[in-house]
Amino acid sequence: MSKARGNSSHPSKGPLPPGDGPNLHEFRYPNVPIKWIKRLDDEGREGNQAFIYRVRIAAQDYALKVFKFSNPKSNPFYWGTRLQNELPMKKAIFYTDPFYAECRAYGRIEDGRVDGHSKSPRIRQQTAVKCYGYLLLGDRDERWLMSQGHDFEADLLDSEVREALEGDTRVRAIVKHLDESPEPLHAGNIGRAWESVRLLNNYLKIYNMDIKANNFIGFRLADFGSSWTEPHEILQYLDKEGKDIANQKRGRDTQNFNDMIEEEQIPTRLRVVPTSRHQLRSKGEAPWAGRVLPKRRKRNTIKLD
Numbered sequence: 001m002s003k004a005r006g007n008s009s010h011p012s013k014g015p016l017p018p019g020d021g022p023n024l025h026e027f028r029y030p031n032v033p034i035k036w037i038k039r040l041d042d043e044g045r046e047g048n049q050a051f052i053y054r055v056r057i058a059a060q061d062y063a064l065k066v067f068k069f070s071n072p073k074s075n076p077f078y079w080g081t082r083l084q085n086e087l088p089m090k091k092a093i094f095y096t097d098p099f100y101a102e103c104r105a106y107g108r109i110e111d112g113r114v115d116g117h118s119k120s121p122r123i124r125q126q127t128a129v130k131c132y133g134y135l136l137l138g139d140r141d142e143r144w145l146m147s148q149g150h151d152f153e154a155d156l157l158d159s160e161v162r163e164a165l166e167g168d169t170r171v172r173a174i175v176k177h178l179d180e181s182p183e184p185l186h187a188g189n190i191g192r193a194w195e196s197v198r199l200l201n202n203y204l205k206i207y208n209m210d211i212k213a214n215n216f217i218g219f220r221l222a223d224f225g226s227s228w229t230e231p232h233e234i235l236q237y238l239d240k241e242g243k244d245i246a247n248q249k250r251g252r253d254t255q256n257f258n259d260m261i262e263e264e265q266i267p268t269r270l271r272v273v274p275t276s277r278h279q280l281r282s283k284g285e286a287p288w289a290g291r292v293l294p295k296r297r298k299r300n301t302i303k304l305d
């Protein structure tokens with residue numbers, strides 16, 4: 001199943017997305033053949049943004065997330081608001097497309113800081129499954145994936161999106177550390193999982209926007225396809241329109257984290273609350289922010305709230 005890359009006609013693109021914002025470097029072996037070993041995500045799922053494969057590149061196994069294409073016109077924050085008049089498609093795609101969303105988030109995570117803050121390797125190691133860069137697939141890999149029945153939704157590539165991609169419609173992928181036997185979330189790691197989300201939100205200004213159990217591998221997040229990393233054009237637009245909606249979005253991970261604890265029936269008394277000033281309605285931080293609720297006196301029964 002080893003496939004040669006065959007994309008020699010394209011020069012390297014440098015970090016993506018282009019421009020000043022956070023961005024991700026190319027994987028160190030852009031032209032080494034990929035051996036496709038096995039699909040890692042659930043084949044039956046619908047509405048997915050990508051396919052995940054165990055691959056071997058230069059004798060090392062990785063998880064390769066291969067992205068479908070998308071069109072900003074199907075994003076309600078773009079077509080449904082005045083943002084479409086202010087933000088050209090060429091830029092909008094960097095804030096709405098799942099591949100670019102992951103590139104921006106991982107660019108920030110790898111850097112481990114937002115401007116002016118000091119670098120923290122701990123944040124990089126704690127918060128997310130390690131990323132090794134992006135890859136643009138060659139024709140043969142693309143044909144092989146299509147022969148496996150994958151639809152990259154290239155029909156969404158209208159002339160404006162093609163222009164925004166500068167005519168480069170190679171299939172986009174992100175190389176990550178392979179977790180051979182992903183640990184689920186449970187009472188023993190849920191606190192660290194919240195710490196990951198809290199660090200992402202408050203220190204790196206990354207809002208995952210899709211907090212759910214299968215986007216975690218152990219206590220680390222693995223999926224940033226829906227994430228918003230500041231500075232983010234949609235958040236800036238919402239800030240102008242009325243801070244409440246923007247701050248609601250900034251607090252969404254907190255809300256979703258609580259919902260996840262309930263949905264997954266994780267036997268924990270942890271309930272999280274917004275921990276950053278801008279996520280709170282009132283000024284200042286609540287003294288109980290982000291803490292585990294005190295344990296009940298009677299400890300012989302575990303009752304799920």
Ligand SMILES: Nc1ncnc2c1ncn2[C@@H]1O[C@H](COP(=O)(O)OP(=O)(O)O)[C@@H](O)[C@H]1O
Pocket residue numbers: 040041042048049050051052063065129176177178179180182214215217222223224225
């Ligand atoms: N690095 C990884 N190692 C092992 N399995 C992974 C890895 N990344 C993703 N997966 C598997 O693939 C699934 C989907 O990955 P995800 O990034 O959430 O894709 P999508 O954006 O399509 O939801 C995960 O729930 C997990 O089961």
Ligand SMILES: [Mg+2]
Pocket residue numbers: 214215223
């Ligand atoms: Mg996912």
